[in-house]
Amino acid sequence: MRLFFLILACSIALARGTHAEPPFPGSVPFEIQVVPAPPAEPWRLLAVEHEGVIYIAANQLAAALHLEKFWRADLGRLVLSGKSHRISVIEGTDLAVIDDGRLLHLAGPVFLSAGQMMLPLDLFIDENGEPLPWIEEPLVFSKSERRLRIGVPKASLEASRAKVSDTGWQLTLNGTSRLNPEVRQEAGPELIVRLSGTAYDAERFPLPQPRSAWMSWLLGYRSESTADGLELHIIPAAASRGYQVTSRDSNQVEITLGSMTESLQPFSGTSFVSLHRIAIDPGHGGSDTGVTVKGGKEAKLDWSLAGYLQQELLNAGMDVVLTRSDNDDPSPESRSNVANHTNADLLLSLHVHGRPGGPIVYLNAGGGQTLGASSLDDLGFHHYGTDHGSHESDSRVIGTAIIQSIVTSGVSNNMSPGIEAASIPELAGARMPALLLEMGTDPRNGWSDSRLRSLAQSIAAGLRLAAGSR
Secondary structure: OHHHHHHHHHHHHHHHHOOOOOOOOOOEEEEEEEEEOOOOOOEEEEEEEEOOEEEEEHHHHHHHOOOEEEEEOOOOEEEEEOOOOEEEEEOOOOEEEEOOOEEEEOOOOOEEEOOEEEEEHHHOEOOOOOEOOOOOOOEEEEOOOOEEEEOOOOEEEEEEEEEEOOOEEEEEEEEOOOOOEEEEEEOOOEEEEEEEOEEOOOOOOOOOOOOHHHHHOEEEEEEEEEOOEEEEEEEEOOOOOEEEEEEEEOOEEEEEEEOOOOOOEEOOOOOOOOOOEEEEEEOOEOOEOOOEEOOEEHHHHHHHHHHHHHHHHHHOOOEEEEOOOOOOOOOHHHHHHHHHHOOOOEEEEEEEOOOOOOOEEEEEOOOOOOOOHHHHHHOOOOOOOOOHHHHHHHHHHHHHHHHHHHHHHOOOOOOEOEEEEEOOHHHHOOOOOEEEEEEOOEOOEOOOHHHHHHHHHHHHHHHHHHOOOO
């Protein structure tokens, strides 16, 4: 308690000298639609936005959240008290005291306007629109829709189905409440549909599994649970000229790929990447033989595939360097250093894996630790990692082209899970586009020399496609 009153005294002293003249110059007043749990009716909440900070009216929000208000005009102090927590703020300061001692710095100062105490929204809701730990009511806030749901649990995916026709492919998703799809188109093209604020239980309500009939319209399909919801990653086939993502009603979303019609959004034009020198990294090697699959040990298969791909690329007029010899197993850092020192345009790591399924392309999820970074950290320097992230777009273009080429060539009869980001040591130090290609193994059809040659030809065709040549 002593700490609480000490903090409060300091805040009061600050408030005496920094009373704002609200509303702020340039602030924009607006209303937030509040959607309470049924049977209560929606209503409007007074709000103001200034320099990206949203302020809300304390009196109205306190009533909605069933918080008791305690106000001392002489101190400019407001206390909001719930069943288990208490929030204290003072006019003119950007500090809040949670319970009896936790100090919270707000995005902007509390101020009084037209008889209403205006509080920064980040006192109640985090950056994902979810309630902070001291808020006892379930909340979901959508900044884009300017909508606040109170007492309503976030949507859960409860059903899905896919269908294929002569004109396209369609995936329908049903939720327990409103689904808010966000669409992003990556280079390649790769279509990403994000359902933020949506709970997804893959065991109870699994998404439809890829089928061979889908491959007329899409070559890559993967779902990914995130901290904030669900993402769908889709790589279209050549026949899919456009896409559409619609919300037919508040609880249903339809994702459509098909031949170009007026109702579909065209995929963006494919960008090309300059590819003259390729650094091929055959996976494993030496005493690290990798997994054993039908056809041999992975290290030997990776080496054979690299040799066939090297010849294909040389025939296409490209330069090629290898990151290891036949029986060598260099460190991940040594592999990327070969690509860096030879000024390669691409580092491509090859792996023939024992898992079933189609090809997966991995991108490195973050920069690696460079030589001497830890000692520099000890001297007070801040380590920013490598610049691999700046090449992500080009890496996606190349990865998508390789997947499209492999799947359409018939080397893999399975749909690709697409492009994933992961921590890949071999790629972490690369100063150019870099990716790891992992091929699944069909237990009925192992890896013969002729099949490895066909795979090398399809990879080379994908690289030529990414470079804008055939």
